[in-house]
Amino acid sequence: MxxxxxxxxxxxxxxxxxxxxxxxxxxxxxxxxxxxxxxxxxxxxxxxxxxxxxxxxxxxxxxxxxxxxxxxxxxxxxxxxxxxxxxxxxxxxxxxxxxxxxxxxxxxxxxxxxxxxxxxxxxxxxxxxxxxxxxxxxxxxxxxxxxxxxxxxxxxxxxxxxxxxxxxxxxGGQTSLQLGQDGADGEGGGGEAIRRVADAFDLPVPKACEEDLAAHEAFLDLLDKKAGGQCLWREQLNGGEPGQG
Missing domain, CATH: 3.30.420.10 (Ribonuclease H-like superfamily/Ribonuclease H)
Known part of the structure:
Protein backbone atom coordinates (compact mmCIF):
# COMPACT_ATOMS: atom_id res chain seq x y z
CA MET A 1 0.00 0.00 0.00
CA GLY A 172 -1.73 7.32 17.16
CA GLY A 173 1.99 6.84 16.69
CA GLN A 174 2.76 10.28 15.25
CA THR A 175 5.87 12.03 16.47
CA SER A 176 5.12 15.49 15.06
CA LEU A 177 3.11 17.08 12.31
CA GLN A 178 5.97 18.63 10.35
CA LEU A 179 6.35 19.86 6.81
CA GLY A 180 8.82 17.62 5.00
CA GLN A 181 11.93 15.86 6.19
CA ASP A 182 13.87 18.99 7.07
CA GLY A 183 10.98 21.22 8.18
CA ALA A 184 10.71 23.05 4.84
CA ASP A 185 7.27 23.36 3.33
CA GLY A 186 8.45 23.07 -0.26
CA GLU A 187 7.11 26.51 -1.17
CA GLY A 188 9.49 28.83 0.60
CA GLY A 189 7.70 28.70 3.94
CA GLY A 190 9.30 28.95 7.33
CA GLY A 191 9.15 25.23 8.06
CA GLU A 192 7.07 25.70 11.17
CA ALA A 193 5.99 22.51 12.93
CA ILE A 194 2.23 22.73 13.02
CA ARG A 195 1.72 20.71 16.19
CA ARG A 196 3.47 18.18 18.36
CA VAL A 197 1.00 15.32 18.72
CA ALA A 198 2.83 12.53 20.51
CA ASP A 199 5.77 10.21 20.36
CA ALA A 200 5.93 6.55 21.14
CA PHE A 201 6.84 7.22 24.77
CA ASP A 202 4.65 10.24 25.40
CA LEU A 203 1.19 9.48 24.06
CA PRO A 204 -1.61 11.94 24.82
CA VAL A 205 -4.09 10.78 27.46
CA PRO A 206 -7.33 12.72 26.88
CA LYS A 207 -9.50 13.02 29.98
CA ALA A 208 -13.00 11.67 29.74
CA CYS A 209 -15.66 14.36 29.42
CA GLU A 210 -18.89 14.32 31.45
CA GLU A 211 -20.76 12.81 28.51
CA ASP A 212 -18.27 9.93 28.26
CA LEU A 213 -18.40 9.32 32.03
CA ALA A 214 -22.19 9.24 32.00
CA ALA A 215 -22.19 6.77 29.09
CA HIS A 216 -19.65 4.61 30.93
CA GLU A 217 -21.76 4.59 34.09
CA ALA A 218 -24.86 3.64 32.09
CA PHE A 219 -22.94 0.74 30.56
CA LEU A 220 -21.79 -0.39 34.02
CA ASP A 221 -25.38 -0.20 35.25
CA LEU A 222 -26.41 -2.54 32.44
CA LEU A 223 -23.57 -4.94 33.22
CA ASP A 224 -24.45 -4.81 36.92
CA LYS A 225 -28.09 -5.60 36.18
CA LYS A 226 -27.21 -8.55 33.95
CA ALA A 227 -24.70 -9.81 36.53
CA GLY A 228 -27.23 -9.65 39.36
CA GLY A 229 -25.40 -6.87 41.14
CA GLN A 230 -22.03 -8.60 40.81
CA CYS A 231 -20.36 -6.48 38.12
CA LEU A 232 -16.65 -7.27 38.56
CA TRP A 233 -15.57 -4.09 36.80
CA ARG A 234 -17.53 -1.93 39.25
CA GLU A 235 -16.38 -4.12 42.11
CA GLN A 236 -12.77 -3.30 41.27
CA LEU A 237 -13.58 0.41 41.01
CA ASN A 238 -15.26 0.36 44.42
CA GLY A 239 -12.48 -1.42 46.24
CA GLY A 240 -14.06 -4.86 46.26
CA GLU A 241 -17.67 -3.86 47.06
CA PRO A 242 -19.96 -4.82 44.17
CA GLY A 243 -23.15 -3.06 43.24
CA GLN A 244 -22.17 0.48 44.24
CA GLY A 245 -22.24 3.40 41.81
Whole structure:
Protein backbone atom coordinates (compact mmCIF):
# COMPACT_ATOMS: atom_id res chain seq x y z
CA MET A 1 0.00 0.00 0.00
CA UNK A 2 1.21 3.49 -0.83
CA UNK A 3 2.58 5.53 2.06
CA UNK A 4 1.12 8.62 0.39
CA UNK A 5 -1.99 9.92 2.12
CA UNK A 6 -4.13 12.87 1.09
CA UNK A 7 -6.52 14.51 3.54
CA UNK A 8 -9.45 15.88 1.54
CA UNK A 9 -12.46 18.10 2.11
CA UNK A 10 -15.02 19.76 -0.15
CA UNK A 11 -17.57 22.55 0.10
CA UNK A 12 -20.76 22.44 -1.95
CA UNK A 13 -23.79 24.44 -3.05
CA UNK A 14 -26.07 22.18 -0.99
CA UNK A 15 -26.45 18.72 0.45
CA UNK A 16 -27.65 16.47 -2.39
CA UNK A 17 -25.69 15.90 -5.61
CA UNK A 18 -28.72 14.09 -6.98
CA UNK A 19 -30.65 17.37 -6.82
CA UNK A 20 -28.11 19.10 -9.04
CA UNK A 21 -25.87 20.52 -6.34
CA UNK A 22 -22.20 21.10 -7.15
CA UNK A 23 -18.79 21.13 -5.52
CA UNK A 24 -17.50 24.69 -5.17
CA UNK A 25 -14.23 24.10 -3.30
CA UNK A 26 -11.76 21.22 -3.01
CA UNK A 27 -8.94 21.27 -0.46
CA UNK A 28 -6.27 18.57 -0.09
CA UNK A 29 -3.08 18.28 1.95
CA UNK A 30 -0.54 15.55 1.30
CA UNK A 31 1.21 13.38 3.88
CA UNK A 32 4.00 10.90 3.25
CA UNK A 33 4.67 8.39 6.01
CA UNK A 34 2.38 10.41 8.32
CA UNK A 35 4.21 13.70 7.81
CA UNK A 36 3.01 16.72 5.89
CA UNK A 37 5.00 17.19 2.71
CA UNK A 38 3.95 20.78 2.03
CA UNK A 39 2.21 19.73 -1.19
CA UNK A 40 -1.44 20.63 -1.42
CA UNK A 41 -4.24 21.04 -3.91
CA UNK A 42 -6.77 23.85 -3.50
CA UNK A 43 -9.34 25.03 -5.98
CA UNK A 44 -12.54 27.08 -5.98
CA UNK A 45 -15.01 25.97 -8.66
CA UNK A 46 -17.80 27.80 -10.47
CA UNK A 47 -21.02 25.79 -10.01
CA UNK A 48 -23.88 25.22 -12.45
CA UNK A 49 -26.36 26.63 -9.95
CA UNK A 50 -26.50 29.17 -7.15
CA UNK A 51 -25.30 28.37 -3.65
CA UNK A 52 -28.12 27.63 -1.21
CA UNK A 53 -28.47 30.23 1.53
CA UNK A 54 -28.09 27.54 4.22
CA UNK A 55 -24.84 26.31 2.68
CA UNK A 56 -23.50 29.86 2.43
CA UNK A 57 -24.04 30.29 6.16
CA UNK A 58 -21.75 27.31 6.74
CA UNK A 59 -18.85 28.16 4.43
CA UNK A 60 -19.39 31.82 3.52
CA UNK A 61 -18.62 31.30 -0.18
CA UNK A 62 -20.84 33.58 -2.28
CA UNK A 63 -22.12 33.27 -5.84
CA UNK A 64 -20.35 36.52 -6.70
CA UNK A 65 -17.01 35.16 -5.49
CA UNK A 66 -17.39 32.02 -7.61
CA UNK A 67 -18.48 33.78 -10.81
CA UNK A 68 -14.99 33.95 -12.38
CA UNK A 69 -13.68 30.60 -11.10
CA UNK A 70 -13.03 27.61 -13.42
CA UNK A 71 -15.66 24.90 -13.91
CA UNK A 72 -15.25 21.36 -12.57
CA UNK A 73 -14.53 20.20 -16.12
CA UNK A 74 -11.62 22.66 -16.25
CA UNK A 75 -9.95 21.31 -13.10
CA UNK A 76 -10.96 17.63 -13.01
CA UNK A 77 -7.88 16.30 -14.80
CA UNK A 78 -5.43 18.11 -12.54
CA UNK A 79 -7.33 17.04 -9.42
CA UNK A 80 -7.43 13.37 -10.45
CA UNK A 81 -3.71 13.31 -11.12
CA UNK A 82 -3.01 14.84 -7.71
CA UNK A 83 -4.97 12.19 -5.80
CA UNK A 84 -4.30 9.18 -8.05
CA UNK A 85 -2.86 6.19 -6.19
CA UNK A 86 -3.09 7.80 -2.74
CA UNK A 87 -5.09 6.88 0.34
CA UNK A 88 -7.73 9.56 0.82
CA UNK A 89 -8.57 10.53 4.42
CA UNK A 90 -12.05 12.10 4.52
CA UNK A 91 -14.39 12.90 7.42
CA UNK A 92 -17.76 11.47 6.37
CA UNK A 93 -16.34 10.10 3.15
CA UNK A 94 -19.70 9.10 1.67
CA UNK A 95 -20.65 12.77 1.32
CA UNK A 96 -17.49 14.01 -0.41
CA UNK A 97 -16.95 10.92 -2.55
CA UNK A 98 -20.61 10.97 -3.57
CA UNK A 99 -20.25 14.54 -4.81
CA UNK A 100 -16.92 13.87 -6.54
CA UNK A 101 -18.25 10.78 -8.32
CA UNK A 102 -21.37 12.66 -9.42
CA UNK A 103 -19.29 15.53 -10.81
CA UNK A 104 -17.03 13.07 -12.66
CA UNK A 105 -20.04 11.33 -14.18
CA UNK A 106 -21.62 14.64 -15.25
CA UNK A 107 -18.43 15.60 -17.02
CA UNK A 108 -17.94 12.38 -18.94
CA UNK A 109 -15.25 10.70 -16.81
CA UNK A 110 -15.40 6.91 -16.62
CA UNK A 111 -13.21 6.77 -13.49
CA UNK A 112 -14.61 7.01 -9.99
CA UNK A 113 -12.71 7.89 -6.82
CA UNK A 114 -12.61 4.28 -5.58
CA UNK A 115 -11.05 3.24 -8.90
CA UNK A 116 -7.93 5.30 -8.33
CA UNK A 117 -7.70 5.76 -4.53
CA UNK A 118 -8.18 3.90 -1.30
CA UNK A 119 -10.73 5.81 0.80
CA UNK A 120 -10.52 5.93 4.61
CA UNK A 121 -13.38 7.52 6.55
CA UNK A 122 -12.02 9.22 9.67
CA UNK A 123 -15.60 9.67 10.93
CA UNK A 124 -16.02 5.90 11.13
CA UNK A 125 -12.68 5.58 12.92
CA UNK A 126 -13.80 8.19 15.46
CA UNK A 127 -17.16 6.48 16.00
CA UNK A 128 -15.47 3.16 16.72
CA UNK A 129 -12.93 4.76 19.06
CA UNK A 130 -15.39 7.03 20.89
CA UNK A 131 -18.81 5.35 20.78
CA UNK A 132 -21.65 7.51 22.05
CA UNK A 133 -19.64 10.74 21.84
CA UNK A 134 -19.81 13.58 19.37
CA UNK A 135 -17.26 13.00 16.63
CA UNK A 136 -17.59 16.02 14.37
CA UNK A 137 -14.40 17.93 13.64
CA UNK A 138 -14.95 20.56 16.33
CA UNK A 139 -15.67 17.93 19.01
CA UNK A 140 -12.56 15.94 18.07
CA UNK A 141 -10.45 19.09 18.18
CA UNK A 142 -11.66 19.68 21.75
CA UNK A 143 -10.99 16.07 22.71
CA UNK A 144 -7.43 16.07 21.35
CA UNK A 145 -6.66 19.68 22.31
CA UNK A 146 -6.13 20.78 18.70
CA UNK A 147 -6.42 24.52 18.19
CA UNK A 148 -9.17 25.34 15.70
CA UNK A 149 -9.96 28.81 17.01
CA UNK A 150 -9.25 30.22 13.53
CA UNK A 151 -12.08 28.11 12.07
CA UNK A 152 -14.96 30.58 12.12
CA UNK A 153 -16.40 29.18 8.88
CA UNK A 154 -15.93 25.89 7.10
CA UNK A 155 -13.34 25.93 4.34
CA UNK A 156 -12.07 22.93 2.39
CA UNK A 157 -8.34 23.61 2.71
CA UNK A 158 -8.50 24.76 6.33
CA UNK A 159 -10.66 21.79 7.30
CA UNK A 160 -8.34 19.34 5.57
CA UNK A 161 -5.38 20.80 7.48
CA UNK A 162 -7.26 20.44 10.78
CA UNK A 163 -8.43 16.94 9.86
CA UNK A 164 -4.83 15.90 9.24
CA UNK A 165 -4.05 16.66 12.88
CA UNK A 166 -7.22 14.97 14.09
CA UNK A 167 -6.55 11.85 12.02
CA UNK A 168 -3.00 11.50 13.35
CA UNK A 169 -4.25 11.88 16.92
CA UNK A 170 -7.03 9.34 16.30
CA UNK A 171 -4.71 6.74 14.84
CA GLY A 172 -1.73 7.32 17.16
CA GLY A 173 1.99 6.84 16.69
CA GLN A 174 2.76 10.28 15.25
CA THR A 175 5.87 12.03 16.47
CA SER A 176 5.12 15.49 15.06
CA LEU A 177 3.11 17.08 12.31
CA GLN A 178 5.97 18.63 10.35
CA LEU A 179 6.35 19.86 6.81
CA GLY A 180 8.82 17.62 5.00
CA GLN A 181 11.93 15.86 6.19
CA ASP A 182 13.87 18.99 7.07
CA GLY A 183 10.98 21.22 8.18
CA ALA A 184 10.71 23.05 4.84
CA ASP A 185 7.27 23.36 3.33
CA GLY A 186 8.45 23.07 -0.26
CA GLU A 187 7.11 26.51 -1.17
CA GLY A 188 9.49 28.83 0.60
CA GLY A 189 7.70 28.70 3.94
CA GLY A 190 9.30 28.95 7.33
CA GLY A 191 9.15 25.23 8.06
CA GLU A 192 7.07 25.70 11.17
CA ALA A 193 5.99 22.51 12.93
CA ILE A 194 2.23 22.73 13.02
CA ARG A 195 1.72 20.71 16.19
CA ARG A 196 3.47 18.18 18.36
CA VAL A 197 1.00 15.32 18.72
CA ALA A 198 2.83 12.53 20.51
CA ASP A 199 5.77 10.21 20.36
CA ALA A 200 5.93 6.55 21.14
CA PHE A 201 6.84 7.22 24.77
CA ASP A 202 4.65 10.24 25.40
CA LEU A 203 1.19 9.48 24.06
CA PRO A 204 -1.61 11.94 24.82
CA VAL A 205 -4.09 10.78 27.46
CA PRO A 206 -7.33 12.72 26.88
CA LYS A 207 -9.50 13.02 29.98
CA ALA A 208 -13.00 11.67 29.74
CA CYS A 209 -15.66 14.36 29.42
CA GLU A 210 -18.89 14.32 31.45
CA GLU A 211 -20.76 12.81 28.51
CA ASP A 212 -18.27 9.93 28.26
CA LEU A 213 -18.40 9.32 32.03
CA ALA A 214 -22.19 9.24 32.00
CA ALA A 215 -22.19 6.77 29.09
CA HIS A 216 -19.65 4.61 30.93
CA GLU A 217 -21.76 4.59 34.09
CA ALA A 218 -24.86 3.64 32.09
CA PHE A 219 -22.94 0.74 30.56
CA LEU A 220 -21.79 -0.39 34.02
CA ASP A 221 -25.38 -0.20 35.25
CA LEU A 222 -26.41 -2.54 32.44
CA LEU A 223 -23.57 -4.94 33.22
CA ASP A 224 -24.45 -4.81 36.92
CA LYS A 225 -28.09 -5.60 36.18
CA LYS A 226 -27.21 -8.55 33.95
CA ALA A 227 -24.70 -9.81 36.53
CA GLY A 228 -27.23 -9.65 39.36
CA GLY A 229 -25.40 -6.87 41.14
CA GLN A 230 -22.03 -8.60 40.81
CA CYS A 231 -20.36 -6.48 38.12
CA LEU A 232 -16.65 -7.27 38.56
CA TRP A 233 -15.57 -4.09 36.80
CA ARG A 234 -17.53 -1.93 39.25
CA GLU A 235 -16.38 -4.12 42.11
CA GLN A 236 -12.77 -3.30 41.27
CA LEU A 237 -13.58 0.41 41.01
CA ASN A 238 -15.26 0.36 44.42
CA GLY A 239 -12.48 -1.42 46.24
CA GLY A 240 -14.06 -4.86 46.26
CA GLU A 241 -17.67 -3.86 47.06
CA PRO A 242 -19.96 -4.82 44.17
CA GLY A 243 -23.15 -3.06 43.24
CA GLN A 244 -22.17 0.48 44.24
CA GLY A 245 -22.24 3.40 41.81
Missing amino acids: SSRQIVLDTETTGLEPGEGHNIIEIGCVEMERRKLTGNHYHQYIRPDREVDAEAMEVHGISNEFLADKPSFADVAGEFLEFVRGAELIIHNAAFDVGFLDTELERNGYAERIADICKVTDSLQIARRKHPGSKVNLDALCRRYEIDNSHRELHGALLDSEILAEVYLALT
